[in-house]
Amino acid sequence: xxxxxxxxxxxxxxxxxxxxxxxxxxxxxxxxxxxxxxxxxxxxxxxxxxxxxxxxxxxxxxxxxxxxxxxxxxxxxxxxxxxxxxxxxxxxxxxxxxxxxxxxxxxxxxxxxxxxxxxxxxxxxxxxxxxxxxxxxxxxxxxxxxxxxxxxxxxxxxxxxxxxxxxxxxxxxxxxxxxxxxxxxxxxxxxxxxxxxxxxxxxxxxxxxxxxxxxxxx
Numbered sequence: 001x002x003x004x005x006x007x008x009x010x011x012x013x014x015x016x017x018x019x020x021x022x023x024x025x026x027x028x029x030x031x032x033x034x035x036x037x038x039x040x041x042x043x044x045x046x047x048x049x050x051x052x053x054x055x056x057x058x059x060x061x062x063x064x065x066x067x068x069x070x071x072x073x074x075x076x077x078x079x080x081x082x083x084x085x086x087x088x089x090x091x092x093x094x095x096x097x098x099x100x101x102x103x104x105x106x107x108x109x110x111x112x113x114x115x116x117x118x119x120x121x122x123x124x125x126x127x128x129x130x131x132x133x134x135x136x137x138x139x140x141x142x143x144x145x146x147x148x149x150x151x152x153x154x155x156x157x158x159x160x161x162x163x164x165x166x167x168x169x170x171x172x173x174x175x176x177x178x179x180x181x182x183x184x185x186x187x188x189x190x191x192x193x194x195x196x197x198x199x200x201x202x203x204x205x206x207x208x209x210x211x212x213x214x215x216x217x218x
Contacts, residue, residue, distance in 0.1 A: 109144065109196055112169050116146065116192060119163040125152035128187075137198070145174075146192040157186050170195050 078085070113132065120127055129149035136143040150160065157178070164171050177189040
């Protein structure tokens with residue numbers, strides 16, 4: 001116990017009379033504690049002034065690296081499936097080309113209207129109404145509705161609708177109404193719709209309209 005008191009007394013003695021003395025002349029223990037304090041203060045100052053921001057940038061860099069790795073994996077997967085994607089693209093292009101062949105151009109519309117009319121006359125039907133309506137322009141095609149009203153026998157009307165479905169160009173019958181009049185004669189009211197593809201000028205105009213709409217939304 002006496003030894004501990006003596007040790008404590010010697011340690012306390014090293015801290016007496018330090019004021020006014022150069023730190024280099026201090027006893028060993030005060031100098032060591034002062035050095036440790038300076039080291040802690042330096043580390044703390046470096047942490048708040050430099051290392052903290054550096055660690056933040058390091059974390060952001062790590063997140064960016066993870067995103068780039070995911071993007072790289074996606075690109076690698078696409079590269080692996082590139083041949084399959086090219087084949088799918090070619091198949092889609094062929095399918096679109098086939099559909100476009102079934103759509104007449106603006107110059108061919110008159111011939112198609114004549115084909116629809118001849119389909120009815122060829123089945124012995126009487127046209128009471130054959131009225132092309134206003135062309136409706138969509139994004140990539142135009143739609144032409146035609147109001148028709150024909151009279152004839154049940155079999156002739158049925159054959160006419162079949163002939164319309166088998167035309168080389170796309171024609172659909174909509175809003176169909178079938179009424180029986182005297183002697184088994186039927187009256188068919190319908191709206192035949194045919195479609196044509198847009199020429200380059202019309203496509204450009206539609207894209208311009210779509211661009212203007214996007215601009216207005218912004």
